[in-house]
Amino acid sequence: MTDVSIIGCGNMGSALIEGLADSDAHRVTAIDVDPDALAAVEAYSDWTTDDIDVAAESDVVIIAVKPDVVGAILDELELSPDHTLVTFAAGVSTDFVAGRTPATVVRVMPNLAAATRNMAAAVTGDTVTDEVREILGTVGEFAEIDEAQMDIATAVNGSGPAFVYYLIQGMKQAGIEGGLDPEQAETLAAQTFKGAAETALRSEDSLDEMIDAVCSPNGTTIEGMEVLWDSDVHRELGGAVAAAEERSAELSEEATENA
Known part of the structure; x- marks a missing residue:
């Protein structure tokens, strides 16, 4: 104990x-x-x-x-x-x-x-x-x-939940616009993130391999992924992480200066 x-x-x-x-x-x-x-x-x-x-x-x-x-x-x-x-x-x-x-x-x-x-x-x-x-x-x-590596870790897992909530919010809104009620849309979006995250943690496959496993040829997922692959989602998300990392480094400097 x-x-x-x-x-x-x-x-x-x-x-x-x-x-x-x-x-x-x-x-x-x-x-x-x-x-x-x-x-x-x-x-x-x-x-x-x-x-x-x-x-x-x-x-x-x-x-x-x-x-x-x-x-x-x-x-x-x-x-x-x-x-x-x-x-x-x-x-x-x-x-x-x-x-x-x-x-x-x-x-x-x-x-x-x-x-x-x-x-x-x-x-x-x-x-x-x-x-x-x-x-x-x-x-x-x-x-x-x-x-x-603590500043980048602070950005990825410390600030990361807010970034994920933002993405869940986007999927929820898409569900609402498609006809789901808000509670249904949030349940489906949030549980999808939860299940995907748990799978990523437990699987020995790479993330690319897991994406491919969901993308049937000529299916619905591949159509959506084509939009994402052609977008700046990765760059924008990377920018959010970089901004949080930079702020973490600034906080460290401020703590040292005020010591």
Whole structure:
């Protein structure tokens, strides 16, 4: 049993807390100064408190706050080399955190799908511990990457859900315009993305091979794919990812300047 303290019960912190709720391998303490935030996660937590000092009683401490608050949180935390400190803050480097704590520091870029145990996360492979692997594996899938790749990971899996929601919205709207009611269209579009994503994760085929498998000659799918292949969808989506990556790098610079 691993004791985990999660500091910050906003969107990301609460998503992780909810995802870990049914895990028999973790005891979760939720920490936040906002009583409403604590009340919202009380049903999913073993303990809730506004006392940050309690975090030191856990094996793993997770900081799930906005980047500009990380420094202030670190100033209040009193951890030892026996602790593992995980930071979820976009753009905040491992060096920035490690310079302010004796704990082992692990940087993670998660996403909100932790609540449904479908999170995609990137974690610094040179510092990740087995305890952190177990936490991440409980709430989804993760990739161990180099610190230098964190900005692009932030763009792909951290910002990525919003890009996917946008695409689902587009397919939903097409369904509505074709005669489906909004609820039907959203169910079909969202479940299609979910099923396709799960297939991509589990299949040994390449993405091109999976596209070909759906495209029967002279069928409906190939007609739609011809439109996509002739469009700038890949370029525009790549531009969105690049913009998010650039902002992640800017946040890292700002954190360093304000240190």
